[in-house]
Amino acid sequence: MLRHHSAVELVQRAVAAGLLTRCPDRADGRVVRLALSREGGAALERLSALHVEELQRLGHPRHRLWDGLDEPKGASSEDA
Numbered sequence: 001m002l003r004h005h006s007a008v009e010l011v012q013r014a015v016a017a018g019l020l021t022r023c024p025d026r027a028d029g030r031v032v033r034l035a036l037s038r039e040g041g042a043a044l045e046r047l048s049a050l051h052v053e054e055l056q057r058l059g060h061p062r063h064r065l066w067d068g069l070d071e072p073k074g075a076s077s078e079d080a
Contacts, residue, residue, distance in 0.1 A: 011034060020036060021035050022034060
């Protein structure tokens with residue numbers, strides 16, 4: 001779970017890095033909305049592409065690890 005003070009610190013760092021912008025809410029002065037900056041959007045796209053590549057690369061070994069986990073003990077898919 002992310003605590004309030006941790007979230008505030010992360011937002012402050014992201015704003016300082018130019019990844020997020022703060023936008024006051026017009027209807028409620030207590031609320032601050034966050035938006036990705038152009039740089040933040042570009043960074044998110046780069047990271048997303050890297051994660052998709054990594055997940056695709058790891059996909060097959062992961063499935064081998066999961067094979068048989070839902071079968072009763074002592075049974076295997078080769079028994080069928």
